[in-house]
Amino acid sequence: MRIAMVGTGYVGLVSGACFSEFGTDVVCVDKDAKKIEMIGRGEMPIYEPGLDALVDNNVKDGRLTFTTDLVKAVKGADAVFIAVGTPSRRGDGYADLSYVFAAAEEIAHAIDRYTVVVTKSTVPVGTGRKVKEIIKKARPDADFDVVSNPEFLREGSAINDFMRPDRVVIGTESERAANVLKRLYRPLYLLETPVIITTLESAELIKYAANTFLATKITFINEIADLCEEVGADVQDIARGIGLDGRIGRKFLHAGPGYGGSCFPKDTLALVRTAQEAGAPIKIVEAVVQANDERKSAMAAKVIKACGGSVKGKTVAVLGLTFKPNTDDMRDSPSLAIVPALQRAGARVRAFDPQGMKEAKHLLPGIDMCTDAYDALKGADAVVIVTEWNEFRQLDFARARTLMKAPVMVDLRNIYDPAELAAAGFDYWSVGRRAVVRAKTPESVK
């Protein structure tokens, strides 16, 4: 089989490489010529563990190619996947579908045989029908079907998620199109991956319902963490205590600085708008969006409180800038709200992130980018852990104390044991963990 992947970003590049690993011939298209040139030189435009080797192997085996020429890629393809971005539209929060519709229009003109056009991008319910109309209008003679096949991979573990998904969702009323998709996903047969065949609308909504449910779970535990801080309970114990209940489940119950990334913020907002427009508002998600927005500024306030009520003229070390570990993605990262708030309050920020600094440099002007975690700690009045990269989980506390001006740690990911940090002489601030007797009052608080 042969497919074209339109959009070679986090989803398109990983999905394209994984389909080629399954034995399908894949042509990845992107209109960003720089991206395609980079890949041609063997460099990955994004950081995703294992991606470079996967791409390299399949390029060498001749199953995976890259181009900026959409027409060439689409001609002769059994299926064309649309994996372009669907960011929040400025001002109103609706999903910006201009890239999807532009891709559909271009694809329409290139179709030269029966082709299944698949929306892999996360698109609001009703988009598949519009894609169908666009193609039909541009090419009344074209033989095609439209399918919604939402993607559930997570950055940082994207390859494994794609190759071992919990389920595959195929939304279409056409049996012929469903069969093309089933053939493409046949390599998952051995894993007994459930394949859910639905209508276009249901498939589109499944993706939003999944993401908003997960965002709700995160927001729920974050608010429980706030309550824990007020009443002396420990959010980790609560998460374990409720998570072991099979009806609730343990995942997505880690309290933190609020969800970020390229999906949850925009998808929660888009579902809120879709639901309002449809006359069936989803109030729980509206509350989630508001609580998560407020949380980001609350995290900066927490740092200021840990520094004795003011960061004016103080140095704050920030460890981790990306929205989660194992990615270079900075989109809607909590750091984008926390760092500027600290700067506005008069702090000098020294930061380190293993993969995010290239992108962060443009997004967070005025911060000192450091060479590693210990470099960031130099002269700091406090250190804030924003992203739980593995290399931050085993800091040498004694070394950290000698480098810092004051031993204050604000751990927004709860990667450390409060008692251990107190024993190491740190004034330790967690997210909703039980209160500990502080080892000593740090200089900054006096």
Ligand SMILES: NC(=O)c1ccc[n+]([C@@H]2O[C@H](COP(=O)([O-])OP(=O)(O)OC[C@H]3O[C@@H](n4cnc5c(N)ncnc54)[C@H](O)[C@@H]3O)[C@@H](O)[C@H]2O)c1
């Ligand atoms: N990133 C994730 O973890 C993730 C997970 C699941 C679903 N999704 C969804 O997948 C979609 C893509 O997300 P992403 O993170 O990969 O976006 P991205 O911004 O990383 O990549 C999109 C790519 O599409 C290209 N593009 C845009 N219009 C094009 C056109 N007409 N022709 C060719 N290329 C074009 C852009 O140049 C860009 O490289 C979004 O709808 C997103 O919500 C993302």
